[in-house]
Amino acid sequence: MAKIDAATAGYPLPELLPVELPADPMPMAKEWMDKAWADYVQPNANAVYLATVGEGGCPSVRAVLCKDLIVDPGYAVFYTNLNSRKAQEIAANPRVALLLHWDTLNRQIRIEGTAVASPAAESDRYFATRPVASKIGAWTSEQSAPIESRAALMANITRTMLRLGVKLDDTDAEIARPPSWGGFRVWAEHVELWVGQESRVHDRARWSRSLTPDGEHGFACGDWASTRLQP
């Protein structure tokens, strides 16, 4: 039986990073994400692991869906409940880290930066595109809060449908975004692109830039500087 390198899992190895690293890592990060999505490498090819810092400097991490990766000026977008544990931790400390990993592509992206609430109009626009069941769920779930039973949650969903006057198959129902739900933009300050290679001689590079607060939703971004890293 052929020996499979556990690191690459026998999947085709992707191209190495360019010898001359690109000035900006975001177009390549976006290209990787688009490929993972187009090739349907996994059902949630846009899943991203979001690490936040909690009380006492304790980290916590969970999956969210990266709904957009904006190359210029360079941020990732995810949506969530604004009273959830992650949102509370971001309110207390907006420094976050993101990890995207596609095993079958042998690629990993790490982003470290600062999370800022998306403009309300952007969250409204995205919420309007969600299926009706997801909208009802967003109005119902006090995400991260305890509930006595699964049955109690289902009863709350029924109550929400009655209150909003909608049913699950009511695909044309107009349901506004709940105030407790919205998007975050994670502005990239450091980006690492990782390409898996045989025998763990992987190819890695890290880009860093400065972020200077500029307005309610963003930053003025400095130029990226890059370094190749040992695996």
Ligand SMILES: Cc1cc2nc3c(=O)[nH]c(=O)nc-3n(C[C@H](O)[C@H](O)[C@H](O)COP(=O)(O)O)c2cc1C
């Ligand atoms: C593949 C996957 C995608 C998910 N996407 C989201 C998402 O986009 N937004 C979200 O709030 N939770 C999402 N979740 C659920 C979160 O991982 C988490 O359970 C939830 O947000 C509560 O996290 P918190 O208590 O740390 O705030 C996803 C879970 C998985 C496994």
